[in-house]
Every structure is written in C-alpha cells, then in structure tokens.
Amino acid sequence: MGVSKTDQIIIVGGGAFGLSTALQLVQKGYSNVAVYEKDDHIPPRFSAANDLNKIVRAEYEDQFYTDLTIRAIKAWKTPLFAPYFHQVGFLHCVSGAAPQQATDTLNRFRASAERDAQIKPHVVPLDNIEDVRQACWQLDGPLSGWNGYFNRFDGYAHSGAALAGVYRAAQAAGVRFLLGEKNGAVDELVYVSTATGKKCAGIRTRNGRFHPASLVIVAAGAAVGRLVPQLGQTVVAKSWSVAHVRLTDEETSALRGIPVTYARDLGFFFEPDPKTNLLKMCPMGGGYINTDTKTGVSHSPSTLKESAFLPEEDEKQLRQLLRQTLPSLADRPFVEKSLCWFADTNDSDFIVDYIPNMSDSVIVMSGDSGHAFKMFPIAGTFLTDMLEAPGSQQPIARWRWKQSPSNDGKGDWGGDVSWRLGSSKELSSISPTKAKL
Template sequence: MGVSKSDPIIIVGGGAFGLSTALHLTRDGFTNVAIYEKDDHIPPRFSAANDLNKIVRAEYEDPFYTDLTIKAIAAWKTPLFAPHFHQTGFLHCVSGNAPQKAVETLGRFRAAADGNAQLKPHVVPLKGDEDIREACWQLNGPLTGWNGYLNRFDGYAHSGNALKAVYRAAQASGVRFYLGERGAVDEIVYVSASKGRKSSGIRTKDGKFHPSSLVIVAAGGAVGRLVPELGTKVVAKSWSVAHVHLTDEETSMLRNIPVTYARDLGFLFEPDPETNLLKICPMGGGYINTDAQTGVSHMPGSLEESAFIPEHDEKQMRKLLAHTLPALKDRPLVRRSLCWFADTDDSDFIIDYLPETSDSVVVLSGDSGHGFKMFPIFGSWVRDFLGAGQQQITRWRWKQPKPAGEKGNWGGDVSWRIGESKELAEIRPGRSSKL
C-alpha cells in the first residue's frame, strides 16, 4: 500500500538528494513533508554539495546516465536552477604522462560525446596544447602532452547556492525544516509488523520521537549509521578539495574558463566572483574510514577530522596548476578539506525501500560522487518510484550487501577512477609511523 499525499513524510538529510526529493514531492501535491538536517543551516556543512561548484557533464560511458544528464541540463536551464548553472564547457584531457587507464577512459568519454546526436555538435577535438589555448586563452601553462576534447554542452553548477535556492523554494511550498539538534536524527524507530517490522518514525538527538508514515533517508556519506543494513554495499569515501584565493583582477581574467580536467591530475573551475576562490580537486582513489569491527566505512562525525588534505594531493593540485595556470602553482591552498560521499562498486544510485520494513523506509544513496548534476530532477525519480510502489529501474533497486566480514570493493574497479583508496587513519596529519 503506497503513501497518500497527506501522510506525514520525514526526509532525513537536507543535502542534494533530500532537498530535491522534498521539492518534487510538494510539486506533486504531497502536503506533509518535513526535512530533518543535523546542521543548523542550509547548505549544510556536512553535505558533499556544500561547495562552490560541481561538474555538470552530460557524457557518460553508460548511455543510461548520459540521457538522464541531458534531461537534468534542460532542467538546470529552468528559472529555479538557471542562476546556478554555468555552461562554461568541459575541457576533458589527459596529460602526456597519463597512465593507460586514464587514456582509455578519456577515449570512452569522447566516444560517448561523439556518439550522441545532441552532444556531438558541441564537441571540439583538442589535439595538443595549441588547440587548448585556441579554445581557452587563459590556460597559459605548458600543458605538456595534453590532448582530449572540449564539450561546450557541459559546465558546472554552484552547488551551495543551488541548495539554498531549493531550500527557500521548498520552504515556500510548505516543507517544514528541523535543523541542528532538533534535526539531527539518532535512529529510525521500528515497531513489529506482520512482515517483520515497520518504521513508526524517527528519534532525534534531543530524545524526541517524531511519527511518520514514511522515512526517506538521504544522509549522504553518513547513511550507514542510520541504515546499517547497507553493510559494505555503500562505502563512505572522500576526496580532497582546496582553493586558491585570487585577486579581483585574477578572478576577472579567468571568467568563463571551462571546467579543466586532466584525468590523471585532477580538475579546476572558473573562480567564484563572490569569494574569489578557485576550486581544485585532485584525481585519486579517495579515502575511506573503515570500522575495524564491522568492516564498514563511515563518514567521521566531526568536520574537524576532515579539515585537511594529504600531502600527495597537494602536490597533485600544484602539478595541475603548473600545467595550466602556472602563476598560481605556489600560492597558498586554502579551505582544505576531505569531502565525503556514498560510493557503490557499480556507481549506481540506490532509490528503493529498505527490505522488510513494510515499505515504510526509503533509502536514497549510492551517489558515487556523480549525483549533484542530477539535482534538478533527482526528486522526480523518487516521486515516480513512490507512485509506482516499486523501483522499476533495476539498477537502482536495493542490492543485498556482501556477507559480514567480506571486504567491500572500494571502487578501485570503477573505470573513471585512478588510484587505490587509502584509510583515513593512514593519512591523518601528525600520524606517527609504527616502524
């Protein structure tokens, strides 16, 4: 039996998936939706999307996600989202020293873009540094051995501002928000039912019980704490993020540069004119935080634990700058952090009921580090799923986790990732060697 439009629905998490879901449910006539968010403001500091920018690129190796992103980009151009979408293009390359895996991955992305009738007219081949400078004169570094393509269909979104805009829109359409201590969810509460159990609501950290007909968990990298049934199916993982603080003149000079991505080095964005910050991410296998007892990786509870980047990533970021914008290569890197997301070994999202809960708990997870581009339409998939009463898209169904004790695959096989995942404990600053 499905949930009715006036039934109380609780969404846990005011990040990308939670806000998009609230927006689409209220647009569809649901009248009793509340978001519980543990931070005291939105965009929440714990959200992977609390950021200056996220890449919005349509070409995927898998045409299923290409088609969805083309729909998402159309939605990015509608009034609520358009102020936050920047169609600057996506300059997608490898450097001259890229490993074969990176070269092959780039080739598949290019083939995906070239093979799609909507994308192909926007794709410009880049055979070397001269082509790149022709496409973007500001990239005045040596770009040694760089080659790839520019896709002008793509760009980025100012994710923090987009979250804020949807927060306001959801509030205006009647979604209730519980933030901070009142919104921090300690547990999903269950009662017994004919088939196992059923959720009756949630309990927040302040000890209060909040009843609901349906609990939708959209807790990002922290999902495993509320839904331990996921086991090693979902891995809390992080990547490094840092910024260069520019002058007004530098920000102005770099306006409209495409998202500049070397698969073997990392990527950087057009600077944000409000803060003069230019964001950089290195590419790598990421960092996990495995609980030795359960084998499950969890996002750390405090922000302080993630307020650094490893030395290796800093070197990688400086290398990317040396190749592209050498005047910035020795500048201080500010606002350094590890940013956490919920990874799956097949990079597919999970949008489904938690089994044996009498359809009273929905899990929205497995963003796998590529979910933000779907922000304008993600919630419409949740709406459709609730309407259908079951997940009709097989790849987004609940998948049984691996048996206890069996180590998860930390995403090393994902074709677009280069490098192995490391444990947070191994890279913490000040960690002393055991040897």
C-alpha cells in the same frame, strides 16, 4: 501499501537528494513533508554538495546516465535552477605523462559524447597544445603533451548556492524544516512489530523525542550507514580532497568564463567564484575511506575538523596541475582545504528503494558515488516516480536494493569503477589526527 498525499513523510538529510525530493514531493501534492537536518543551516556543512561548484557533464560510458544528465541539463535551464548553472564547457584532457588507464578512460568518454546526437555538435577535438589554448587562451602553462576534447554542452553548477535556493523554494511551498543538533539531528529510526511484520514508525531525534511518520526517507549522504546498518557494505563513506586558491579581483576577472579544466591524470578546476575570489581544485585519485574493522564498513568521521586538511600527495598533484596550466598560481597557498565525503556504491549506481521487509515504510536514497549532483534538479523524481509506479516498486532495476557485498574491510572499495584512477587509502594512514568512527 503506498502513502497518501496527506500522510506524514519525514526526510532525513538536507543535502542534494533530500532537498530535491522534498521539493518534488510538495510539487506532486504531498502536503505533510518535513526535513530533519543536523546542521543549523542549509547548505549543511556535512553535505557533499556544500561546495562552491560541481561539474555538470553529460558524457558517460553508460548511455543510461548520459540520457539522465541531458534531461537534468534541460532542468538546470529552468527559472529555479538557471541562476546556478554555467554552461562554460568541459575541457577534458590527459597530460603527456598520463598512464594508459587515464587515456583509455578519456577516449571512452569522448566516444560517448561523439555518438550522442545531442552532444556531438558541441564536441571539438584537442589534438595538440595549440588546440587546447584555442579552447582556453588563459591556460598559459606548458601543457606538456596535453590532448583530448572540448565539450561545449557541459559546464558546472554552483552547488552550495543551488541547495540554498531550493531550500527557500521548498520552504515557501510548505515543507517544514527542523534544523540543528537539538531538533534536527536524527539518532535512530524507530521500528515496531505489526500483524504483518516489522515497519518503521518514525524517527527519534537527539533530544530524545519521537516523531511518527507513515514514510521515512533516509537521504543522509555519507552518514547513511549509521542510520541504516542493513545496507552493510552496499553503501560506504568515501572522500576526495578539495582545495582552493584565493585570487585577486583582477585574477578572478581574467579567468572569468574559462571551461571546467580537467586533466584526467592530475585533477580539475573551475572558473573562480566572483563573490569569494576562490578557485576550486580537486585532484584525481582513488579517494579515502574510514573503515570500521569490526564491520568492514567505511563511515565518515564524526567531526568536520577531522576532514579539514589536504593530503600531501594530493597537494603535490594539484601543484603539478597548476604548473601545467596556470603557473603563476603554482606556489600560491591552498586555503579552505578539506575532504569531501560522499556515499559510495561499488558500481557507482544510486540506490533509491525501500528497505526490504519493512512494509514499505522506509526508503533509502543514497549512493551518489561522487557524480550525482549534476542530477539535482531532477533527483527528487527518482523517488516520486517509484511511489507512483505499479506496486510502488522501483522501476529502474539498477537502483533497487542490493544484497550487501563483502570485502572483509579490505581491498579497494569501488576500485573497479573505470573512471577512477588509483586505489583507495585509509584515512588513518594520511590523517594528521586519528579519525573517529
């Protein structure tokens, strides 16, 4: 059916997908765009992108995503996004104790970088400890058995700050934002029957008000399953943990400009943030899910408090990473600890498509799968390209609506994705408080 440039478009969610889409729509001439976000500020605290930083690395085992990230990095260097992008490089290694799966994954990523003509000139092999220290002299730990490669093409982005910057730009361009539990929290999508079938007529917010729209775009992150139960187990909520070490001004200065340092079998960290003196760290692992036993679908917890902790196993892993790299910080207390919830698909592909049999009235934009933020400057084009495609059909087959798989709420969701190590665990098995579905 299509949507006109003056039709009311509602976006549910003010995270990375929602903001990028809002900005792209107004830049394409759509003049009636509104974003509804349940938090009272942006970046929203429930968004996976409400974070100090995210890795921006171009090498994927899949050339499709490599090409997409190369395009995104070009966009990161444009005036709006450049303040948030730091091309410090990506030091990608395994330790001497790494399992074979970690080494194999690293080698596939390295092969991807070396076969791409744009990336290859930036790749340096790291065959021993001396090579690693040459790439990052600040790493003064034992680095036992470390080897891998250094890719100067990569870096990281200040994610929370980038969200705030795009929020300001979109608002200035005419996007309306309705924030907070009273006006911005969406309780449900409202469907009506028409002569041609069922369609989404708009949304109902928590205050009971109905807001009509010609097109509703659901970009609700890990909460998407509650608003769009038709997804079934196509998209589920998953999390990895995040922790920080607070440094002194001098320690922050000493680590300024270090590359993203990633031990495939342990975890990774970034250069410390100069405003807060926080050094962000993330462990590697299979992540955590919060499965509803009735539906087999994992949902993010309903409150932030339930995710405000660091699992014991992850803390041990991060301390081992520090002992290997920055031993003077190995016993420093971890602060601002949390689980970061995202929308996961079984194959790590995004989903950007209409809900079937709804008269092209509602689109799901989801499935970031823990690797989408690097696409933030171009993510909105995934949707506008679809709107402008023949018949408004998603031109990228892998991002189309999929039949929901079924694992009966059991097994390792997303465990077949090659770059993930370990198996998923239920939040209830490691949580100091019982999560609420």
